[in-house]
Amino acid sequence: MNRKVMDLWVGIFVVIGFAAVLFLALKVSNFSASSFATTYEITAKFDNIGGLKVRGPVKSAGVVVGRVSEIRFNPQTYEANVVLKIDSQYQFPMDTFASILTSGLLGEQYIGLDAGGDETMIPAGGAIAKTQSAIVLEKLISQFLFNKASEGKKDAGAQ
């Protein structure tokens, strides 16, 4: 094989090899979005986190503003301590409301932040005071059924 032709082909091979890695990093994965953005941590306590997972998104007004970085069980209060990593460019007021929501009927669970009206912002390492737990579908259904059943009795009594 001619030396120049070989050089050319090895060059092409190496370049498209790196281009493929770059494609995987930028187009396929979230490398550009999250890896190097500076973040700060805030914690939130929930009675029940449902199916929330580490690395789940934190959204405000539907826009991803951070990720769940850690989930721990607190054996003193029997609550779940969830640590959120929020992008440093977003600040939230002290009375922000955190709730665990589900995207779609069968989708993943995420934390939704509803900003309040407070003047002071949550500092890095601070905590969110007002939280709402995940909605457990079974509880909701049973509540609905019990309500229906008691309504039925009332109707029967009126007749």
Next chain:
Amino acid sequence: MNMLERFFRVVGRNTINRVWRLGFAARFFIALLAHSGETFRRPRLLLRELFASGVLSLIIILVSGLFVGLVLGLQGYDTLQRYGSSEALGILVALSLVRELGPVVAGLLFASRAGSSITAEVGLMKATEQLTAMDMMAVNPLARIIAPRFWGGVLSMPMLAALFTAAGIFGGWLIGVVFIGVDEGAFWAQMQANVNFVDDVCNGIIKSIVFGVAVSLIAVFEGFDAVPTAEGVSRAITRTVVTSALAILALDFVLTSFMFRGL
């Protein structure tokens, strides 16, 4: 009694042979690493091997990757649309390729395309006493022949795996978006939202590097260790492909169990 004794002898001899060969392979690997300096001081040696293992494997890797992606697109769509979530096709194609299929299938193809040819070359050099001749001329065959082939394979493998994955994702996009008509924005957005660079892409690259080391080592070792006859070389090539395939699948299980614990 005699039968029993012979049985134990056969077991004992096989065990000793296996352990000896393993030890020999380990010492061979250490010696190979110790003599690798010349490979990087003389890039021309490495360049030739990058051409032989990398560039010549390009066609098979790209075409196989494309077809694996096409099949994933069709099968994934068929299953996902039953649950009304055909937009998740991007995640399915990208995650299965990035995490598993890319490194593993590219490794298997690499073992049969490049590994076998390395073994054949080295084995034939041994059979025709070229390695001995080099030794006589005070040229270390480990530094001159073995190390460049090993490093050529190790460097080619991650790039081939990345190309395989990229070709596969292109294939999935072709079937999903162009032919079936899954929404293009949802396809890429869901993929980006659910494929993590560190956890998925980097682990896939680590896998492909490990497979590259394993396949290249097995290939050069089997060639170096081949019985110097025509039959011995052909057996060595067979062993390269079989051992590499088993090593890739076993290592893949071990690496996967460390990397993805389903957090």
